[in-house]
Amino acid sequence: MSDIRVLLVDDHPVVRAGLRAMLADFPGVTVVAEAEDGDAALLELGKLHTLGEPVDLVLMDLQMGAGMDGVTATQKIKAGEAGTPPPPVLILTTYDTDADILAAVEAGASGYMLKDAPPEQIRQAVLSAAAGQTALAPEVAARLMGRIRNPSPALSGREVQLLELLATGMSNRAMAKQLFISEATVKTHLVHIYSKLGVDNRTAAIAVATQRRIIRGR
Amino acid sequence: MSDIRVLLVDDHPVVRAGLRAMLADFPGVTVVAEAEDGDAALLELGKLHTLGEPVDLVLMDLQMGAGMDGVTATQKIKAGEAGTPPPPVLILTTYDTDADILAAVEAGASGYMLKDAPPEQIRQAVLSAAAGQTALAPEVAARLMGRIRNPSPALSGREVQLLELLATGMSNRAMAKQLFISEATVKTHLVHIYSKLGVDNRTAAIAVATQRRIIRGR
DNA sequence: CCGCTGATCATCCAAATGGTTGATTCAGGC
DNA sequence: GCCTGAATCAACCATTTGGATGATCAGCGG
Numbered sequence: 189m190s191d192i193r194v195l196l197v198d199d200h201p202v203v204r205a206g207l208r209a210m211l212a213d214f215p216g217v218t219v220v221a222e223a224e225d226g227d228a229a230l231l232e233l234g235k236l237h238t239l240g241e242p243v244d245l246v247l248m249d250l251q252m253g254a255g256m257d258g259v260t261a262t263q264k265i266k267a268g269e270a271g272t273p274p275p276p277v278l279i280l281t282t283y284d285t286d287a288d289i290l291a292a293v294e295a296g297a298s299g300y301m302l303k304d305a306p307p308e309q310i311r312q313a314v315l316s317a318a319a320g321q322t323a324l325a326p327e328v329a330a331r332l333m334g335r336i337r338n339p340s341p342a343l344s345g346r347e348v349q350l351l352e353l354l355a356t357g358m359s360n361r362a363m364a365k366q367l368f369i370s371e372a373t374v375k376t377h378l379v380h381i382y383s384k385l386g387v388d389n390r391t392a393a394i395a396v397a398t399q400r401r402i403i404r405g406r
Numbered sequence: 407m408s409d410i411r412v413l414l415v416d417d418h419p420v421v422r423a424g425l426r427a428m429l430a431d432f433p434g435v436t437v438v439a440e441a442e443d444g445d446a447a448l449l450e451l452g453k454l455h456t457l458g459e460p461v462d463l464v465l466m467d468l469q470m471g472a473g474m475d476g477v478t479a480t481q482k483i484k485a486g487e488a489g490t491p492p493p494p495v496l497i498l499t500t501y502d503t504d505a506d507i508l509a510a511v512e513a514g515a516s517g518y519m520l521k522d523a524p525p526e527q528i529r530q531a532v533l534s535a536a537a538g539q540t541a542l543a544p545e546v547a548a549r550l551m552g553r554i555r556n557p558s559p560a561l562s563g564r565e566v567q568l569l570e571l572l573a574t575g576m577s578n579r580a581m582a583k584q585l586f587i588s589e590a591t592v593k594t595h596l597v598h599i600y601s602k603l604g605v606d607n608r609t610a611a612i613a614v615a616t617q618r619r620i621i622r623g624r
Numbered sequence: 625c626c627g628c629t630g631a632t633c634a635t636c637c638a639a640a641t642g643g644t645t646g647a648t649t650c651a652g653g654c
Numbered sequence: 655g656c657c658t659g660a661a662t663c664a665a666c667c668a669t670t671t672g673g674a675t676g677a678t679c680a681g682c683g684g
Binding site: 577578579593596597600606607608 | 640
Binding site for chain 1: 418420425426428500523525573577605610612613
């Protein structure tokens, strides 16, 4: 059986070098190309496709400096040229925000690993993902499990949405307009958010939500 | 002349592998040890010191998962065992927050590079730092220069301090207590902060300050 | 059909925050 | 010695937020 052909996508040369070195140590895995953002990744995919040298796995970071981010890139890859099935996408990133994970999974990623994972874990993930299976980092899996079993009062979708706007510094009025609801409703949502997060004002809510990775900082 | 002996400190195996691979390509540079956090780094330094195999340069990330962070590690290294001069510390990190940069420089770092820097830049920085010179990433240098020449109304130290507390979700009263000043003073500072950042409420101030890398998100 | 949850809105009141003005002190620079 | 900027505080008032209570409605599962 031939090697798993991998496309690396990361904007940090250092990280690409690390992955390249690491994957070189995994028997049965070959890095066939690299890209520094989503746009370049799509280009590479197309190029390799027309050359008849298909990619078996895309290993991609989520946030990439200037270019197209990982989520949209994943969507586009999955939407991709019909005809051949699109390659599985394994996300390898630094952040394990709830929002990020969900977005990546929804976009069609087959796995979500963290960069601080030990090589062996990464190896397993690469093999699983290339084989069409799902590969989640233990931390990520734990977070998702915890989210299901643990009644750490889950925020509703609307509430998370509110939080995100909140974090941009909008006033209640502004959020109300943006979401086409009344200020009263905004306040109700906020009160619920506060009680679920165990805080009593908006800045603390942002701090906690950021810390708990419900929304993302920066 | 013998090689520059480098100690790598980073909590991400992938990044360590990347740096190892990259430095291996630089003639005149040898990685003699690795550590995954500040504590381990200090241990390594001690060990190598007693072995009579001194380190010429510490290449370190700023934030490292569980262990001691880069700033305190830098301080300890610089305070280090008297007798031999402590090795220069080159910070190589992902974030270029004003606060981070200043903290690192104050702690005694001789350089501050970003992980997305091209290899050549990193090579230059390693050589400069090992030679006892200062090495700043262009982005970082630009930020510092801009901060000097550009009258993008600079926040005073006290104001940044306020902002940091603000971002943790504290109320005016709480901040006043914490800083041993009156609420009136807190409010005055906040008003100044708002006008300098061009916002009109605390959450927006946090959002802008985070965006402009005056304080750090997460 | 009933009960529950999430989303929506309203009203009322108390507390926190924001905006303005003005004043004092202190350290540094010219 | 004078000027400036940072830091400190006060008093006042308008606006925003937060907290409590109650109500309606749609959808989902038993």
